[in-house]
Amino acid sequence: MAGVGKGVRGFFCPTAAEGIMAETRSMKLADRVLEFDSSGIRKVFDLAQQLENPINLSIGQPDFDVPVALKAEAKRWLDAGFNKYTVTQGIPELRDLVRAKYEAQGIAVGDVIITSGVSGGIMLALLALLNPGDEALVPDPYFVMYKHLTNLIGGVARFVDTYPDFVLTAEAVEAAVTPQTRLLFVNTPANPTGVTLDEAGARAIAAVAERHDLVIVFDEIYEYFHYDSAPVNIARFWPKTLILNGLSKSHGMTGWRLGWAVGPAEIIREMIKVQQYSFVCAPSFAQKAAVKALEAPPLAKAREAYRRKRDLAYRRLGERFRVVRPQGAFYLFPEAPYGDAEAFTQLAVRNNVLIVPGKVFSERNTHFRVSFAVSDDILLQGIKILNEIARAG
Secondary structure, three states: OOOOOHHHHHHHOHHHHHHHHHHHHOOOOOHHHHOOOOOHHHHHHHHHOOOOOOEEOOOOOOOOOOOHHHHHHHHHHHHOOOOOOOOOOOOHHHHHHHHHHHHOOOOOOOEEEEEOHHHHHHHHHHHHHOOOOOEEEEEEOOOHHHHHHHHHOOOEEEEEEOOOOOOOOHHHHHHHOOOOEEEEEEEOOOOOOOOOOOHHHHHHHHHHHHHHOOEEEEEOOOOOOEOOOOOOOHHHOOOOEEEEEEOOOOOOOHHHOOEEEEEOHHHHHHHHHHHHOOOOOOOHHHHHHHHHHHOOOOOHHHHHHHHHHHHHHHHHHOOOOOOOOOOEOOEEOOEOHHHOHHHHHHHHHHOOEEOEEHHHOOOOOOEEEEEOOOOHHHHHHHHHHHHHHHHHO
């Protein structure tokens, strides 16, 4: 069993965080950056560097490498000198392929912008859509950036509770809408739960958005990782939908920072304007490689491998934990023993297993996230230890 070092204490100890906050306040920094701490996920990443050979079930990225053909394509353009800025909205051939992808689904495409990952797209979307005090509806649990980026720009994150099954319903959305509500985040398959939205649910939520004239920000970065059903795009049912997607998960290109946004032309136009004064453009070589990626299907073997890992992890964790079976992505979100996910996470770290406490993704502290985007050996080792800790408790 591994010991607990300073990194563990720094991650879990509130007094340490309070000390850092007090120190930074004396530096006259902007209030907006003092309202929240560093991402809990990043803290786990940092912690992984301090432990000796940890069993890391916290990683939110594929464990397969970028396909060789895409690396070769990127290198070809790098060697050809394609290393400078592109037009802000992205190279035309890539935007045309993205447009064609959605038009083939029967979606009316207003315009397309190539972004620096989906995270960059979220930032641009919020800056284009929200005024200070405007509300964004955020299903809880949520991807961490929805809450914090909304707050960062002066918006208000209003949470829509989806416990205990994590399915976002039209009824819950309807109940959360106020006169200040401007947009709704929908993430399917969802991070951290792996839950997906079916067609009936998508139609019903779209009807609520139409009734209240809300923009839907539809994050489908895990689109390729549907295991039990075909993807459903809510933009088919409500034209004021901004689709965010990219190649980080489907092609293992997380570090290439390549994504796109598709939606109404007036929204995309303002996002392009904001990108001019922020990200400037997505990485040039990655855009060229993305052209080749969209001209060929993703790795079917990777999806099938993750479907099998999903079944394995769900079955083994289900021996000791209450857990909803994920239909997509590569996460499970089990309920922690005795209802305290942070305490359970500390025990896991002391036993050299890295997981992410649920309060990183939620207003509750009852669950924790496990990623099965690891080798079978690591996955089974980690689950064995987690089950042993739960049994001992």
